[in-house]
Amino acid sequence: MSDQSCVYIKKEWDIVAARQMGRDIATKVGFGTVDQARIATAISELARNIYLYAGSGKICFEAIETVQKKGINIKAIDEGPGISDLAQVMEDGFSTSGGLGAGLPGVKRLMDEFDIVSKSGEGTTIESTKWLR
Amino acid sequence: MNLNIDVKQPEERYSVMTLEGEVDAFTAPKLKEELLPLTEAENALVEVDLGGVNYMDSTGLGTFISALKSTKEHGSRMRLVQMEDRVYRLFKITGLTEIMEIDTSVRGGM
Amino acid sequence: MNTLRLDLENYRDLLAEYIRTKDERALYQAEQFSKQSMQQNISPEEIINVHLRSLQELYPELPDYILDSFDFLMETMMSYGLAYQEFQALREKQLELKSEISVAANMQKTLLSTTKPEIEGLDIGALSVPAKQMNGDYHHFVIDDEGSLGVAVADVIGKGVPAALCMSMIKYAMDSFPELRMDPKYILGSLNRVVERNVDSNMFITMMYGMYNTEDNTFSYASAGHEPGFYYHKERDEFEEISAPGLVLGVSPDSMYEQYQKQVDEGDMIVLLTDGVTECRKGDDFIEQEEILEVIREYKDLPSQEIVENVYKYFERLQDFQLRDDFTLIVLKRDV
Numbered sequence: 001m002s003d004q005s006c007v008y009i010k011k012e013w014d015i016v017a018a019r020q021m022g023r024d025i026a027t028k029v030g031f032g033t034v035d036q037a038r039i040a041t042a043i044s045e046l047a048r049n050i051y052l053y054a055g056s057g058k059i060c061f062e063a064i065e066t067v068q069k070k071g072i073n074i075k076a077i078d079e080g081p082g083i084s085d086l087a088q089v090m091e092d093g094f095s096t097s098g099g100l101g102a103g104l105p106g107v108k109r110l111m112d113e114f115d116i117v118s119k120s121g122e123g124t125t126i127e128s129t130k131w132l133r
Numbered sequence: 134m135n136l137n138i139d140v141k142q143p144e145e146r147y148s149v150m151t152l153e154g155e156v157d158a159f160t161a162p163k164l165k166e167e168l169l170p171l172t173e174a175e176n177a178l179v180e181v182d183l184g185g186v187n188y189m190d191s192t193g194l195g196t197f198i199s200a201l202k203s204t205k206e207h208g209s210r211m212r213l214v215q216m217e218d219r220v221y222r223l224f225k226i227t228g229l230t231e232i233m234e235i236d237t238s239v240r241g242g243m
Numbered sequence: 244m245n246t247l248r249l250d251l252e253n254y255r256d257l258l259a260e261y262i263r264t265k266d267e268r269a270l271y272q273a274e275q276f277s278k279q280s281m282q283q284n285i286s287p288e289e290i291i292n293v294h295l296r297s298l299q300e301l302y303p304e305l306p307d308y309i310l311d312s313f314d315f316l317m318e319t320m321m322s323y324g325l326a327y328q329e330f331q332a333l334r335e336k337q338l339e340l341k342s343e344i345s346v347a348a349n350m351q352k353t354l355l356s357t358t359k360p361e362i363e364g365l366d367i368g369a370l371s372v373p374a375k376q377m378n379g380d381y382h383h384f385v386i387d388d389e390g391s392l393g394v395a396v397a398d399v400i401g402k403g404v405p406a407a408l409c410m411s412m413i414k415y416a417m418d419s420f421p422e423l424r425m426d427p428k429y430i431l432g433s434l435n436r437v438v439e440r441n442v443d444s445n446m447f448i449t450m451m452y453g454m455y456n457t458e459d460n461t462f463s464y465a466s467a468g469h470e471p472g473f474y475y476h477k478e479r480d481e482f483e484e485i486s487a488p489g490l491v492l493g494v495s496p497d498s499m500y501e502q503y504q505k506q507v508d509e510g511d512m513i514v515l516l517t518d519g520v521t522e523c524r525k526g527d528d529f530i531e532q533e534e535i536l537e538v539i540r541e542y543k544d545l546p547s548q549e550i551v552e553n554v555y556k557y558f559e560r561l562q563d564f565q566l567r568d569d570f571t572l573i574v575l576k577r578d579v
Contacts, residue, residue, distance in 0.1 A: 032292075033292060033295075033314060033317065034288050034289055034292045034317065037288055037314075037317045037318055037321055038288070038321070040318070041318075041321045041322075041325075092329050092332045092333050092336070093329065093333050102322060102325055102326075105329065105332075106325045106329070109325065109328055110325070165445070191398070191400040191447075191449075191518070192400060192445075194400070194447070195400045195445035195446060195447060196445055198444065198445060198447060198491075198494055199444045199445040201494075202444045202494075203444075226468060226469070226470060226471065226486070227447075227449060227468035227490070227491045228467070228468045228488060228489050228490035228491060228498075229468070229490070229491070229494075231488070231490065232490060232494070232495060
């Protein structure tokens with residue numbers, strides 16, 4: 001296990017910092033440009049969600065390595081209002097992106113693994129991993 | 134297929150809604166959205182002027198039935214005026230003339 | 244044309260060919276390439292990547308700023324790829340919904356099916372055609388213990404799925420009535436209570452219920468706000484309206500219905516219908532009652548089933564073969 005690095009999201013420009021840190025780690029892991037772009041887009045979505053709906057939170061990155069594979073793990077953690085209807089936010093066409101294809105279903109498509117835990121009033125943690133092929 | 138809805142409130146608890154066009158499956162939801170809140174105040178009187186309505190289908194009738202039920206629930210009144218013959222026939226056949234306040238003295242085209 | 248391979252080598256060769264020849268043929272192949280990429284869920288950013296790598300192989304000395312510009316383009320295209328994937332997922336979902344609706348429509352057909360009974364001395368014709376996949380009209384024949392024919396014609400407000408669900412409820416309610424003879428006014432009264440308790444405030448159902456007594460050839464009927472039918476007197480060669488006052492089902496819990504009776508003579512005819520028949524529109528105009536009667540009169544001497552079919556064909560043509568509302572027509576004729 002390597003160290004975990006986090007970027008705090010409070011204002012819109014923090015999204016850029018999160019993308020930058022994510023891209024740097026992804027490059028070190030060995031991801032190509034296409035996957036880097038996908039990882040950066042996923043980070044944008046996660047960070048923008050925090051910025052828009054929770055007000056503040058953090059995005060943490062970790063380069064991970066098992067015997068067979070390497071990858072990047074991204075956690076988006078906030079203490080905002082939480083998501084009451086998870087099924088709905090994960091449904092296509094209902095996302096806050098207004099049919100632009102992004103939102104959380106978009107993140108799920110861009111990454112390989114995706115998990116979300118949310119408690120009303122206590123916040124949301126989204127964990128997502130992309131493996132190097 | 135269009136419906137113009139105009140609402141005026143000459144006095145508190147008295148509103149006049151003037152309709153122009155067709156009340157059908159396309160326009161009924163909009164009508165319902167405007168009409169129902171007017172019936173939700175106690176002792177309110179809602180007058181609906183149907184002089185400009187040349188066509189109404191069963192969905193339209195359903196909206197007025199909803200409004201009627203709402204007046205009973207909230208203790209308000211609804212009065213339909215200036216109904217055209219074709220529209221009046223629909224209210225007559227369905228038996229609604231018996232339970233709705235319809236002012237036939239100012240019926241259009243009679 | 245041999246199938247295109249979606250690999251780098253192939254793309255690179257095609258690109259090189261185009262740059263060399265400016266030939267339309269290469270562009271056409273690019274178009275094919277684009278379609279196949281979509282079929283195989285290859286996203287725009289991957290295509291940009293393939294393009295960039297092809298360029299690098301063809302022109303090893305490309306300046307960095309050109310290469311960098313492709314990273315920029317790739318980011319710009321990300322959302323398009325995501326939107327396309329979402330569109331695909333939604334399209335699959337829509338197909339699923341469509342097939343579910345058609346399953347439901349078939350279930351409804353089975354559920355609401357009624358067999359036209361064969362009764363000595365009475366010639367029956369019946370036709371019901373939905374405007375959309377699911378029918379909001381309903382008709383039902385039942386023969387009671389004493390051999391009398393009960394006939395119901397109903398119309399639910401609106402069309403499509405909600406109307407069909409409502410109809411199924413009516414059908415179950417009617418099936419649960421005892422087998423013994425019940426007067427039309429009581430049947431409507433009981434149905435009204437069922438409907439009033441179970442539907443939304445803006446839903447309602449109209450129904451005409453008739454009972455043909457084969458022993459004394461009387462027809463008793465009651466109506467819950469339903470479109471009037473017609474009665475044809477053979478001897479006088481005249482039509483009259485069959486109407487009965489009564490409130491539509493589902494509006495007031497304690498509605499009462501009045502029952503009327505007619506003595507049916509030989510050759511007399513009873514016509515029951517829904518407003519899909521009377522609300523046929525000719526362009527922007529409505530047809531008048533006179534016109535319906537004229538059409539029925541024209542075919543009145545045919546067997547009942549042929550009458551309803553001919554009348555339907557007439558109105559179908561009138562509406563350019565596009566029904567706007569569900570159409571139901573029933574004819575009962577006392578044999579001469």
